[in-house]
Amino acid sequence: METMTQPNPYQLDESPNPYEPLRAAAPTPEYDSPQPSESPDLSTLPPPTPPTPPTPTPPAYDLTHPAVEIVGLHKSFGDKHAVDNLTMAVPSGCMFGFVGPNGAGKTTTLSMVTGLLRPDYGTIRLLDFDVWEHPVAAKALIGVLPDGLRLFDRLSGLEMLQLSAELHGISPQVAHERAQQLLEALDLAKDADIMVADYSAGMTKKIGLACALVHNPKLLILDEPFEAVDPVSGQVIREILRQFVAAGGTVIMSSHVMELVETLCDVVGVIAAGHLLAAGPLESVRAGKSLQDRFVELVGGRDLDGEGLSWLGQGH
Amino acid sequence: MIKQLGILQLKLTWRELHSSRLTLIVSLLMYLGIVGGVLRASIALADLSDASTASLAAITVAAFGLLTFLWPVSMVFVMGSNEILDPGRFALYPISGRKLLPGLLAAGFLGMGGLCMTILWVGYQIAWSSGSVAVSATALLGYALGFTLCVLSGRTLSALLTKVFAKRKARDVGMVGLMLFIIGLSFLVQMLPMTMGDGEGDIGVSISIESLASGLGGIAAVMSWTPFGWPWAVPAAAAAGNWGLAALFALGTLALLWGLAWVWRREIERGLVSPLEVGGTGERIKGTGWYDRFFPAGPVGSIAKRSMRYWRRDPRRLMGLMSMLLVPVISTVSVLVGINQAGESIDDPVVSIVVSYLPVLFAFMAATATMWDISYDGSALGTQIVAGVDGVTDRRGRAWAALAIFVPLQLVYLLGVFIYFGVWEQFPNVFGLSVAILLGGVGIGSWAGGYWQAAQRPAGQLTFGKSSMVGGGATFLGALVGLLAPLVIVIPTVVCVVFSFWHPWLAAVALLVGVGSGALVLHLGIVLGGRHLDATWPEVLERVTWKG
Numbered sequence: 001m002e003t004m005t006q007p008n009p010y011q012l013d014e015s016p017n018p019y020e021p022l023r024a025a026a027p028t029p030e031y032d033s034p035q036p037s038e039s040p041d042l043s044t045l046p047p048p049t050p051p052t053p054p055t056p057t058p059p060a061y062d063l064t065h066p067a068v069e070i071v072g073l074h075k076s077f078g079d080k081h082a083v084d085n086l087t088m089a090v091p092s093g094c095m096f097g098f099v100g101p102n103g104a105g106k107t108t109t110l111s112m113v114t115g116l117l118r119p120d121y122g123t124i125r126l127l128d129f130d131v132w133e134h135p136v137a138a139k140a141l142i143g144v145l146p147d148g149l150r151l152f153d154r155l156s157g158l159e160m161l162q163l164s165a166e167l168h169g170i171s172p173q174v175a176h177e178r179a180q181q182l183l184e185a186l187d188l189a190k191d192a193d194i195m196v197a198d199y200s201a202g203m204t205k206k207i208g209l210a211c212a213l214v215h216n217p218k219l220l221i222l223d224e225p226f227e228a229v230d231p232v233s234g235q236v237i238r239e240i241l242r243q244f245v246a247a248g249g250t251v252i253m254s255s256h257v258m259e260l261v262e263t264l265c266d267v268v269g270v271i272a273a274g275h276l277l278a279a280g281p282l283e284s285v286r287a288g289k290s291l292q293d294r295f296v297e298l299v300g301g302r303d304l305d306g307e308g309l310s311w312l313g314q315g316h
Numbered sequence: 317m318i319k320q321l322g323i324l325q326l327k328l329t330w331r332e333l334h335s336s337r338l339t340l341i342v343s344l345l346m347y348l349g350i351v352g353g354v355l356r357a358s359i360a361l362a363d364l365s366d367a368s369t370a371s372l373a374a375i376t377v378a379a380f381g382l383l384t385f386l387w388p389v390s391m392v393f394v395m396g397s398n399e400i401l402d403p404g405r406f407a408l409y410p411i412s413g414r415k416l417l418p419g420l421l422a423a424g425f426l427g428m429g430g431l432c433m434t435i436l437w438v439g440y441q442i443a444w445s446s447g448s449v450a451v452s453a454t455a456l457l458g459y460a461l462g463f464t465l466c467v468l469s470g471r472t473l474s475a476l477l478t479k480v481f482a483k484r485k486a487r488d489v490g491m492v493g494l495m496l497f498i499i500g501l502s503f504l505v506q507m508l509p510m511t512m513g514d515g516e517g518d519i520g521v522s523i524s525i526e527s528l529a530s531g532l533g534g535i536a537a538v539m540s541w542t543p544f545g546w547p548w549a550v551p552a553a554a555a556a557g558n559w560g561l562a563a564l565f566a567l568g569t570l571a572l573l574w575g576l577a578w579v580w581r582r583e584i585e586r587g588l589v590s591p592l593e594v595g596g597t598g599e600r601i602k603g604t605g606w607y608d609r610f611f612p613a614g615p616v617g618s619i620a621k622r623s624m625r626y627w628r629r630d631p632r633r634l635m636g637l638m639s640m641l642l643v644p645v646i647s648t649v650s651v652l653v654g655i656n657q658a659g660e661s662i663d664d665p666v667v668s669i670v671v672s673y674l675p676v677l678f679a680f681m682a683a684t685a686t687m688w689d690i691s692y693d694g695s696a697l698g699t700q701i702v703a704g705v706d707g708v709t710d711r712r713g714r715a716w717a718a719l720a721i722f723v724p725l726q727l728v729y730l731l732g733v734f735i736y737f738g739v740w741e742q743f744p745n746v747f748g749l750s751v752a753i754l755l756g757g758v759g760i761g762s763w764a765g766g767y768w769q770a771a772q773r774p775a776g777q778l779t780f781g782k783s784s785m786v787g788g789g790a791t792f793l794g795a796l797v798g799l800l801a802p803l804v805i806v807i808p809t810v811v812c813v814v815f816s817f818w819h820p821w822l823a824a825v826a827l828l829v830g831v832g833s834g835a836l837v838l839h840l841g842i843v844l845g846g847r848h849l850d851a852t853w854p855e856v857l858e859r860v861t862w863k864g
Contacts (some may be wrong), residue, residue, distance in 0.1 A: 114702050118854040135853075138702030149698040149861075154623060154629040154775065156601040159622075166618035167703035191598070195629070197484055197775075198598025211699065 065127075067092040067219050067250035068113060075108055075274075082108040084274035086122070090171030090252055090267070095245050097265030097282075098254040099291075101299055106254040107147055110223050114144045120158040126219060135240075140168065143212035145205075147223035147254075153197035157188055157207050160196055161214050168215035175214065185240065187233055196278040201228040209237060213244075220244060222253040226260060238264060258292040272299040317411070326655025347670050349426060354432045361439030364447040371529035372443055373552030378532040380440075380548040381539035387429070387466040388473040399500050402478070403587030405666035413585035417577065420584070421720045424467040444551050454562055461569040464826060465547055468576045485599055488631040488775075495635045503646050540565070543572050565853045581662035588619035604688065606828050608721065615705050620720070627721055630775045632692060640685055641725065644677040648733075668737045673746055675729045679722075679753035684798045686718045686761025695861040699832030711762040711842040726754055744823040748830025749806065755834030756805040757840030761798060766845030769793025769859040770855045805837050806830075 061224040068090040075083045084106045090096045100106050111117035113124050115135050116244050124131045129138035151160055158179055165175030183189045186206045191199065196207055205228050212220060220241070241251050241264070255261050261268060262282065268291070276287045277298045286294040333343050406416060424430075437459050444455030481487045498808065537546035540552065547569045553562035564692050607624055613619035627633045650673065655667055690710075700710065730750060732745055770791040812826035847854060 003341055050607055069547055115704075116698055116701055116854055116857060136704040142702070144702040146698055146702065149695040151775070152626075152693070152696045153701060154626055155622065159601070160624070162700065163618050164703065165624050166613065167615050167700060169614060172613050193600045193602070194598040195484075197603065215703075 002173065013163055015266055021150060039251045039280065063089060063091050065092060065206060066090055066125075067094075067127060067254065068103050069123075069125040070109075070113070071123045073109065073124065074113060074120045075105075075112060075117065082137070083119075086274065086276055086278050087140050088269055088276050090250065090269075092250050093125075093245065093248055094250060094267045095241065095265045096252045097231070097261035097296060098252060098271065099258065099268060100271035101256065103270045104299075108274075108279070110221055110252070110254060111146070113258065114142065114146065114221055115139055115148075116146065120275060128152075134298055138159070142219045142221055143217035145208045145212045145220075145222040145225055145286055147227075151196050151204065151208060153199075155203075156195055157183060157199070157203075157210075158192040158218055160207060161210055164211040165214040170215055177211070178214050178216075182214060186210055187236070190210075202230055202233065205229050206233055206237075209279070216223060218249055220251045220253075222251065224255060225253050226255065226257070262291040264285075270295060270298050317415055317419040318422045321423045322426060327472070329427060343482075345813070346595065350428065350432065354435045358435050358439030361436065363440040366441040367526070367529070368494070369447065369555045370533075372524055373549075373555065374529040374533045374536040376440065376443070377415055377536040377545050377548045377552055379493075381542065381545035384462060384466050384469070384544040384548070388469040389472040391474040391477070395827070403475070403584040404478075404590075407588050411588070413588060415673065416584055416588070417581050420471065421464075421467065424532075425463075433466070437463070444555070447555055451551055454554040454566075458547045461550070461551070461566065462547035464573055465543075465576075467570060468573055468580065472576045472580040472583070475580055475587065478587070490809050491574070491631045492634055495638065499639065499646070503650075505635060505806070521640035543568070545766075546572070582734075585639075595723065595819050604832045610720065612830075613714065615703075616713045616716065617711045618712060619700070619705070619780070620716040623714050623717030624720060627693070627717065627763050630692065632772065632775050636685055637707055637721070639794035640678065640681045643681065644674060644729065647677055648674045664751070665739070668739045669742055672733055672737055672742045673737045673749075675726065675733050675746060676749050676753060679750045679757060680802055682718065682722055682754050682757030683685065683760040683794070683802050685722075686758050687765040687794065687798045688770070688772070689714050689718070689761070690765050691772050691860050694774055696770060696858055697857050701853050701857060706845055707766065707846030707853075709735050709846070710849060711846040715758050715762050715838065715842055718761070719755075722758070726750055733797060743821075744827040745816055748823075748827035750811050751827075752806050752809040752830035752834040753802050755831075756837035756841075757802045759834070759838035760801040761839070762843070763841035763845040764794055764797050764801070766848040768797070769856055770794070771860055771862045774862055805833060807834055808824060 006109065013226055031230070061120065068088075070086055070088050073086040074081070086105075086109060091169065098106055098110070108117065111276040112119045112122075113126070113131065115131050115138070117133070126138045127141050129141070131138045152163065153160075157165060158176075161179035161182060162172065162175045165178060166172060170178070180189070180192075181193045188203060188206055188210070191203065196204060197208065205225070209225055225237060225241075229237065241253075245251055252266070253261075266282055268282050268285045270277045270285065282291070285291070289297070334342050351740065363378075364375060366376075403413075403416060403420070440459055441452070441455060445452045472654055481490060536545070538550075540549035544563045550562050550565045550569075553559075553565060601851045605621060605624060608621055611781050627637055650669060651674065693700075730743075734740060734746075768791065781813065809826055809830040812829050817824035
């Protein structure tokens with residue numbers, strides 16, 4: 001990709017310290033106050049401006065014990081480097097938005113983080129465990145909504161949820177109770193007995209999310225959780241995720257809807273062509289701009305050459 | 317539009333064939349075989365030019381009438397995969413049904429069916445060219461009408477079926493129904509030679525054209541008065557000098573073609589405005605499985621319960637189970653009919669002993685049925701992987717479900733045969749063998765399933781007429797292991813069984829050895845298969861994910 005050849009201050013992949021990206025990107029609490037001048041020349045000074053209010057200091061995240069720690073992660077498919085020497089950390093107790101253009105390596109990274117795809121090299125730690133050295137222990141901590149994987153769609157929604165809970169060792173009674181509550185919350189209660197194969201795309205997404213939640217994990221890894229979901233259910237999901245984080249859980253969600261990430265996430269990572277371009281608290285990553293503008297700036301936006309498509313909108 | 321759709325059809329067909337080298341080679345070999353067979357048939361047809369007009373008429377009307385009947389039926393088998401030019405795909409374009417129909421029809425003439433029909437036409441035309449030019453011309457007309465009838469009826473039926481099969485439930489039922497139809501048909505074909513006499517000799521060679529014609533005469537007479545035979549009866553009636561009847565058959569076919577085109581156009585227009593699958597409300601699942609209480613709480617039990625549900629609800633699994641049930645039954649019946657034909661009595665003790673061993677066949681299919689279990693999961697296996705389920709748990713859960721289904725069926729089959737034939741002295745032997753193969757087979761399946769997987773076409777698509785499993789040479793090797801390994805593990809039991817004919821006390825040993833060896837192989841299969849899975853889960857997920 002063209003943009004990758006340009007030096008980028010957010011290019012953090014070479015950083016040997018996994019916590020470095022967040023620290024590097026975190027703003028220093030510095031107040032914009034007028035500096036004393038030795039010989040003020042009042043005639044050349046611009047008219048006095050009111051002092052800029054201090055930017056809100058982002059909450060301090062615990063980086064000594066991150067929820068996810070990725071070091072030197074790499075995955076190639078043939079000649080294509082889908083994820084290229086990726087190093088990053090996700091602090092505990094935050095809502096982390098993982099954003100990037102199509103084909104950036106988001107799903108590949110999340111698949112490796114969740115143990116669904118073996119990396120070529122690199123390490124991934126989820127809380128206390130290395131995913132590829134202690135997969136069973138690491139997976140016990142996480143709830144996953146993968147993108148593009150089918151569910152056991154010949155089960156009803158209720159059965160699917162119960163299976164998901166019981167596979168995590170939850171007793172059938174508790175599994176049933178939790179499944180009912182989740183179905184109710186996600187407006188799937190009336191369709192609980194219908195096979196997942198007969199669900200719409202949005203309903204399937206919601207049941208997938210419920211499966212990720214039913215065993216009450218410490219870390220949620222959600223690939224495009226709001227895709228195809230209606231606005232009302234979307235609002236419920238936001239509430240659930242906020243509640244989850246408020247209670248101390250960590251959420252990692254991928255998306256390419258910047259507005260969504262901006263309103264929901266407090267920490268953001270931007271990936272393109274398998275490289276991490278920026279990571280850190282939302283305010284510091286977007287650097288005073290909207291996340292959309294900052295994102296386009298980071299990944300390298302393309303101006304549409306208006307001449308070439310000038311025929312558009314002029315009839316046949 | 318005709319040109320564009322024709323080119324599109326050929327291009328898409330070629331791309332599909334070209335998707336992998338293996339597909340291309342297999343398809344080319346298959347097509348070469350078909351074309352070779354059709355060429356032989358065409359030459360045989362051309363040879364009929366020497367036969368009498370009545371014989372030629374009887375053979376062509378019967379054969380081509382049958383072909384016209386089977387053409388649309390064969391569409392059912394390739395449904396869901398052959399609709400390259402599904403009208404719904406044109407829904408976003410400003411094209412009317414009237415404009416689309418000729419192009420879609422023309423595209424229907426292209427492809428394998430069109431090629432075969434063209435090759436056959438050469439023989440057909442030569443056969444009908446021995447008489448007057450007028451008769452030859454009617455043969456050309458009749459063939460053109462007949463060929464169009466084949467294509468149009470096929471297209472119309474598949475358009476109508478698209479509507480029916482838009483519902484998942486209908487596809488599921490259709491798939492299982494089709495499989496039963498095929499098994500029934502193969503059973504009939506198997507029984508046919510037995511009921512026709514000695515069943516020896518090649519009928520095609522030994523029967524002369526005249527006797528074949530006289531045999532088919534009745535069928536042809538009936539066929540020519542059905543819509544399937546009308547176009548083919550045109551030259552036959554003309555050659556007999558009955559020009560009025562020939563005109564009637566031709567007009568009848570034309571009217572039929574017009575009617576079919578009308579129905580098809582209506583379906584195309586419906587497809588153009590409602591291309592999406594009907595949503596429907598979906599089927600409600602009532603209550604929990606009665607078998608749930610037999611499995612303990614925890615991952616093993618939950619995998620077993622899920623697997624049990626899939627054996628019933630997934631049409632692919634249900635089809636596997638049904639064929640597993642039906643094949644031994646059909647084999648038993650075939651053997652009994654064969655014995656009857658050979659003039660032997662079923663009460664003959666040797667015959668009874670032979671028949672009493674047939675339930676072992678059922679057990680033999682256990683390994684193959686179990687080993688592809690994980691492949692049928694497809695990418696849904698990911699759900700289990702992210703839950704951190706270990707391999708042994710997975711193997712054990714699936715094995716429990718398989719045994720919960722196979723063991724009762726095996727017992728019913730065994731008891732049925734023994735109660736009917738009463739050769740109870742063979743019971744320990746047969747029981748020992750069955751247990752050894754059933755438990756051992758599930759063990760082999762558990763082990764082999766951990767090593768070899770193949771991507772299976774997801775449930776809910778009608779898969780006849782198209783490969784439903786992709787896995788390359790490894791799949792073949794896996795299948796071979798699943799087939800041969802049960803033969804190896806059963807050797808100790810077989811040795812005991814054989815010697816028990818001279819030393820009856822060895823029958824009890826056979827029973828013990830059967831149960832012991834079966835249980836041992838089952839345990840080993842679960843542990844070894846499970847350990848291998850633990851080391852390779854991501855690769856297994858990659859292999860079972862259908863990318864079609």
